[in-house]
Amino acid sequence: QKEVEQNSGPLSVPEGAIASLNCTYSDRVSQSFFWYRQYSGKSPELIMSIYSNGDKEDGRFTAQLNKASQYVSLLIRDSQPSDSATYLCAVNEDKLIFGAGTRLAVHP
Amino acid sequence: EPEVTQTPSHQVTQMGQEVILRCVPISNHLYFYWYRQILGQKVEFLVSFYNNEISEKSEIFDDQFSVERPDGSNFTLKIRSTKLEDSAMYFCASSVAGSGINYGYTFGSGTRLTVV
Numbered sequence: 001q002k003e004v005e006q007n008s009g010p011l012s013v014p015e016g017a018i019a020s021l022n023c024t025y026s027d028r029v030s031q032s033f034f035w036y037r038q039y040s041g042k043s044p045e046l047i048m049s050i051y052s053n054g055d056k057e058d059g060r061f062t063a064q065l066n067k068a069s070q071y072v073s074l075l076i077r078d079s080q081p082s083d084s085a086t087y088l089c090a091v092n093e094d095k096l097i098f099g100a101g102t103r104l105a106v107h108p
Numbered sequence: 109e110p111e112v113t114q115t116p117s118h119q120v121t122q123m124g125q126e127v128i129l130r131c132v133p134i135s136n137h138l139y140f141y142w143y144r145q146i147l148g149q150k151v152e153f154l155v156s157f158y159n160n161e162i163s164e165k166s167e168i169f170d171d172q173f174s175v176e177r178p179d180g181s182n183f184t185l186k187i188r189s190t191k192l193e194d195s196a197m198y199f200c201a202s203s204v205a206g207s208g209i210n211y212g213y214t215f216g217s218g219t220r221l222t223v224v
Contacts, residue, residue, distance in 0.1 A: 034212060043199055043215040044151060088151065095141055095164060096201075096213055098151040 002027045004091050006099035013106055019076040021102050023089030028070060032092040035063060035074045037085045038101065044088055048074070079106040110134040112216035114200050120222045121190050129185045129219045131200030140183045141201040141213065142175065144168065151199065157183065190223045197221075 003026040013019045025033075032051045036044035050056045050063040050072065062075040076083055086101040113132040121127050133140050142154040156163040157175055174186045183202075187194055200216040 036215075038151075041197075043218045046212045046214070049212050095153045095156050096143075096151075097153065100150040 002030075002091070002093060002097055004089055004097055004099035006087075006089050006102045008100055009103040010105050011102055013079050013104070015079060015081060015106055015108050017079050017106075019079045019083065019104055019106070021074040021076075021087050021089075021104065023072045023074075023099055025070050025072065025089075025091045027091065027093070028067075030070075030091045030093065033063075033065060033072045034090040034092065034096065035061075035072075036088040036090060036098075038088055039085045044098075047087075076104075079104075081106050081108055110214070112200055112202055112214050114198075114216035114219050116219060117217065118220045118222070120224060123192060123223055124189050127187050127190055127221060129187075129198050129200075129221070131183045131185075131216055132181050133183055133200065133202035134214055135181070137202035137204050137214070139163075139203045139205070140175075140177070141203070142185045143199040143201060143215075144196045145199065145218075146193075146196045154185070154198075187221075190221075192223050195221060195223045 005024045034049045035047045038044045048063045050065045056063045060077045064073045084106050086103045088101045089099040090096040115130045140157045143151050145151045153166050155165045155169045172188045176184050197218045197220050199218045201213045203213045
């Protein structure tokens, strides 16, 4: 059974700080990874995808992938209260396998 | 920006009744998916669909479930005889490529199914 593990949180950070969200996955041959944001009662919204080892930056978001450690992370710089949501890590296996999500709370 | 459209947004049904959840994927997408999220739990894969047939289904997708693409635009999920435990948010998603590489998967806004 392929698994994606995330700390459920909540992760609480002050406004303007860096939020760091982590994810591990069980299948060593997984190739592509996604971070989705989900507000309460809403659908998952794609933030970033990453396929290669290293960092990928998009605005305030940076995804990091380490295939040797089977580890994916998402950094959110200059966190805003509007970033408060659940962040879902997903591994692509010709469909998405999601982690349970980490709830992020950004307080003013 | 292209969207995946789902109807209805909320459906209440009695246990044992049949329900059909509808989705209109993005027009140039070829791969279609249904996911389920029980309140407070993770998003779970149900089924994938390509070229008018099921590509893969999960253990959740038993004989009570079926999918269909009745015309060139709609993609439906039918639950034949609903149970209380079918109460969940159902998301439709679509992708240009089956692996989702370079394009990701776009999710609809979901249908909240409540079985009473």
